[in-house]
Amino acid sequence: MSHPFIPAPNTALVEMVYGYEGQIIENTFHVVRNSPFDASALQSLTQNVFDVWDSTGTARFSAQRTADSVLTQVKGRALDTNSSPVYIYTLPGSGRPGVISSQGSLPGNCTFAITLQTGLAGRSYRGRIFIPGLNYAMLQTSGARNLVSAAQANAWIASVNSLIAQIAAIGSGYHLVVTSYYNNHAWRTTAVNSIVLNAAYADLAVDSQRRRLAYRGA
Amino acid sequence: MSQVVPAVARFEMRYRTTDNTMENVYYVRTSSSVWAEADLDAVSAALQDWETSDAHTVRSSAVSLYEIVATDLTSLFGIRKSYDVSPPIVGTLANPLPMNATLALKADIGRRGRGTAGRSFWIGLADGQLNGPDQIAPVSADLILSAMNVLVSTIAGLTPIEGMCIPHFVVDHVRPPSVQADIIVKYVLSDFYLDSQRDRLPGHKKHKRYPIA
Numbered sequence: 552m553s554h555p556f557i558p559a560p561n562t563a564l565v566e567m568v569y570g571y572e573g574q575i576i577e578n579t580f581h582v583v584r585n586s587p588f589d590a591s592a593l594q595s596l597t598q599n600v601f602d603v604w605d606s607t608g609t610a611r612f613s614a615q616r617t618a619d620s621v622l623t624q625v626k627g628r629a630l631d632t633n634s635s636p637v638y639i640y641t642l643p644g645s646g647r648p649g650v651i652s653s654q655g656s657l658p659g660n661c662t663f664a665i666t667l668q669t670g671l672a673g674r675s676y677r678g679r680i681f682i683p684g685l686n687y688a689m690l691q692t693s694g695a696r697n698l699v700s701a702a703q704a705n706a707w708i709a710s711v712n713s714l715i716a717q718i719a720a721i722g723s724g725y726h727l728v729v730t731s732y733y734n735n736h737a738w739r740t741t742a743v744n745s746i747v748l749n750a751a752y753a754d755l756a757v758d759s760q761r762r763r764l765a766y767r768g769a
Numbered sequence: 770m771s772q773v774v775p776a777v778a779r780f781e782m783r784y785r786t787t788d789n790t791m792e793n794v795y796y797v798r799t800s801s802s803v804w805a806e807a808d809l810d811a812v813s814a815a816l817q818d819w820e821t822s823d824a825h826t827v828r829s830s831a832v833s834l835y836e837i838v839a840t841d842l843t844s845l846f847g848i849r850k851s852y853d854v855s856p857p858i859v860g861t862l863a864n865p866l867p868m869n870a871t872l873a874l875k876a877d878i879g880r881r882g883r884g885t886a887g888r889s890f891w892i893g894l895a896d897g898q899l900n901g902p903d904q905i906a907p908v909s910a911d912l913i914l915s916a917m918n919v920l921v922s923t924i925a926g927l928t929p930i931e932g933m934c935i936p937h938f939v940v941d942h943v944r945p946p947s948v949q950a951d952i953i954v955k956y957v958l959s960d961f962y963l964d965s966q967r968d969r970l971p972g973h974k975k976h977k978r979y980p981i982a
Contacts, residue, residue: 571902572901572902572903573903574903619902653902655896656901656902657866657867657870657902658866658870658899658902658903658963658965659902659903660869660870660963660965661866661867661869661870687864687896690867694786694787694788694831695786695787695788695789695831695832695865695867695868696831696864696865696866696867697786697788697789697867697868697970697971698788698971754972756788756970756971756972756973757867757869757970758970758973759869759965759966759967759970759973760965761964761965761967764903764962764963764964764965765903765904765962766960766962767962767964767965
């Protein structure tokens with residue numbers, strides 16, 4: 552559904568871009584601060600926060616996905632105007648694969664939904680990301696293999712909550728947010744941000760993203 | 770809108786896991802003008818035999834066939850009959866994949882036309898059938914395809930059955946009151962890449978969830 556550019560003041564869009572078996576898949580985040588993002592702020596956000604979140608520490612995201620999911624780029628884009636700065640950080644070499652063995656990697660459409668909670672009710676105020684790079688060992692071993700283990704789900708939550716904390720630690724006014732462009736069957740004229748308080752999961756069921764399968768387009 | 774499909778009956782093969790239900794739907798055309806209950810019984814028995822002899826060996830151990838439902842589509846008041854499969858026929862392959870992972874099998878009807886060929890999405894893939902995360906191994910694909918084509922020939926061998934078919938419920942954006950159906954020549958694969966059926970995961974169905982004891 553195309554729409555004209557909708558400004559989101561003081562907000563940056565950050566896309567984590569992965570390769571997975573020939574397919575390109577993404578997770579999208581929004582970050583707000585007290586002033587518009589310029590190029591240097593976008594560079595710092597993509598390289599010093601999101602890339603570091605993926606690569607460093609016990610809750611690093613790369614430790615929670617398989618080697619088949621390779622982080623290749625982190626893209627940052629300011630959303631104040633349609634000519635606001637863009638910064639694309641391309642990881643060196645062929646990118647950063649996940650730490651978990653690719654042995655037993657699940658098909659790309661198998662994912663897990665993490666909800667981003669803002670403490671507000673309503674569709675405009677909750678977000679989701681879908682985890683890339685699941686492995687067979689992440690599933691529960693009893694019954695049908697349609698559920699991930701609670702330990703794995705909690706590890707993802709810890710990782711995303713770590714990202715929330717790292718963004719808040721950049722400085723005053725920095726927050727991971729849910730950005731809403733649509734309300735009551737109409738596009739907004741200006742996007743509305745809600746601060747993400749924490750990550751959570753609704754259930755342990757595997758979720759589905761058909762377009763993450765190789766050669767399945769839009 | 771209910772539609773009549775001359776000479777055709779629908780057979781739903783219903784499978785379940787511990788946390789969800791799913792089905793494959795097949796259509797069969799008779800050379801007779803009506804479906805006798807005995808003919809529905811015969812086709813249902815053939816489907817069950819096929820599951821026992823051919824299909825369950827290429828399904829994961831997470832799924833089992835528990836019921837077949839036959840519906841005569843030749844009139845709005847045709848016979849509908851359920852067949853319990855007891856005990857359920859359980860798949861044999863270890864390390865089942867999540868149920869949204871599937872393989873699309875194209876039903877070739879030997880006729881041109883966009884959207885006229887049917888598809889069946891295989892239920893119950895296992896990790897050992899894959900070649901990498903997103904592709905089925907050719908040998909596994911051959912086994913599934915072979916099983917499907919055994920089904921085509923088995924059903925076509927029944928009397929007075931013509932064979933499995935694909936009804937065309939929508940033609941040029943219109944639902945005709947009387948539906949034409951073409952006989953399936955064979956099942957084929959377009960590629961080795963997996964497909965996705967979201968509704969086969971627990972909690973994703975729009976309709977009622979089957980109560981699992």
